[in-house]
Amino acid sequence: DGEPGRGAGGLPAPARRRAALPRAPAPPVMLGGAWFEQSFGEAATPALLLQRAQAAVREQLGLEPAPTRCIVRVHQACIPQYTLGHWQRTERIGRFLAEQQLPLSLIGASYAGVSVNDCIASARAAVGRLLGQPR
Incomplete structure (x- = not known):
């Protein structure tokens, strides 16, 4: 939340709940927001975004195994964000x-x-x- 390179909106499921649902799919990862270009560059590749999302899941949820299926979608200007002031x-x-x-x-x-x-x-x-x- 509010930090470059972190999920805008964060990851919804805390790590302790993840252990109780071992077969549940991993939550979606939202990256960037107002800091998208600053964090990933103008021409961010799906591979780079996937790498950063998987790193966030490992770090924030403690999930080590690689996912069996990943879908990367970039939605530009889809979540309103207020400007400074x-x-x-x-x-x-x-x-x-x-x-x-x-x-x-x-x-x-x-x-x-x-x-x-x-x-x-x-x-x-x-x-x-x-x-x-x-x-």
Whole structure:
């Protein structure tokens, strides 16, 4: 999370659970995110990505055997990531809207979190403000 060369979103299954599920398939590995080119270069090969993913699985889950099947896919620009200073900008915009008492609510993945749950929470908060209900 947030570190060049590490999984964006991490590896979902902790090593201690992996031992309890010896026949379960290994989890997917997500690499790169905003650091993709910095970590792998502009023309990262599937072989390089596979090598890095297998190293991450060995290091983070303690799995030594080579997998019997691997699929490498590169999805570009598929997971939204905020730029540096995003939260400060959105807070400044929110303060401005409140100070000016503008009838405008900013909701959705661009403002207060990219997950569906974040979007629902920001929509509920906006409706609550419109109805004069405290948080």
